[in-house]
Amino acid sequence: MALNLNSIGKKIGPFIRKYNYKDIILYALGVGAGFAELEYCYEKDLKVIPSFSIGTILNIDFLSAVAEVTNINPAGVLHGEQKLIFHKKIPIEGVLTTQGAVTNIYDKTSKGAIIIAEFDTFHSYDKKKLYTSIMTIFSRFDGGFGGVDTPKTNFKFPQKEPDYIVEETPCKNQPLIYRLSGDIFQLHVDPEFSQLAGFKKPIMHGLCIHGFACRALIQSLIPGKPENIKKMDCRFSKPLYPGEPIKTLIWKTKKKKVFWKTINKKTKEDIITNGVFEYE
Structure with a gap:
């Protein structure tokens, strides 16, 4: 099945998720929090670990939707990179609405294809944007379509011991x-x-x-x-x-x-x- 290059710009979603304090706590336990960080695990004065944001939208339904619109082979899909931009504090309950689109597709030839998708998530209380997720998906079996390669990046860690x-x-x-x-x-x-x-x-x-x-x-x-x-x-x-x-x-x-x-x-x-x- 050929990669659908016309999928760029096409709307994906909305994905709707209702959540409450139990979902916040379950996520915290899932990423290792416990009694030492009770603010994430107890409904009294509960706070949200911000990475809960991507945990709310990256699921089988989401990946299936991206695969469907782009025609990528789901068997070769890997989550390559993740960017999160936070606009407001995440409340401890409510309904999240997430929607976005594929913004670019790059050709890594025999290595596969790179799909960039950007999504905004809004909260039911005030309809304001909570966070933006920019996701890079590596599709191992869909390269070689004659497209452009990804832009070069030059990331370097400081040449010193970690702080x-x-x-x-x-x-x-x-x-x-x-x-x-x-x-x-x-x-x-x-x-x-x-x-x-x-x-x-x-x-x-x-x-x-x-x-x-x-x-x-x-x-x-x-x-x-x-x-x-x-x-x-x-x-x-x-x-x-x-x-x-x-x-x-x-x-x-x-x-x-x-x-x-x-x-x-x-x-x-x-x-x-x-x-x-x-x-x-």
């Missing part, structure tokens, strides 16, 4: 909890499916590790004030198996802006890289 290092170990059952927030893809739960996909067992959700990193960034830079986040960007690099320890490394660059990445503590491999975090 903050946060270590954690997701539990061996972490994906079983995280998937209850919406991403029920078999790769993270079904051993047989995972082996067919080339892994020895189910792997962690990339966005689950993203949530661990978000907690680490808030803890290091704006403790107790998750509403002060303005931007969070990253690139997903390598898979991680449940139970393997991670380290989130954070470098100060300029006022209210840091670079970050999350690595596998044992292998030193980048799990998430090219991270940018801005706050107020």
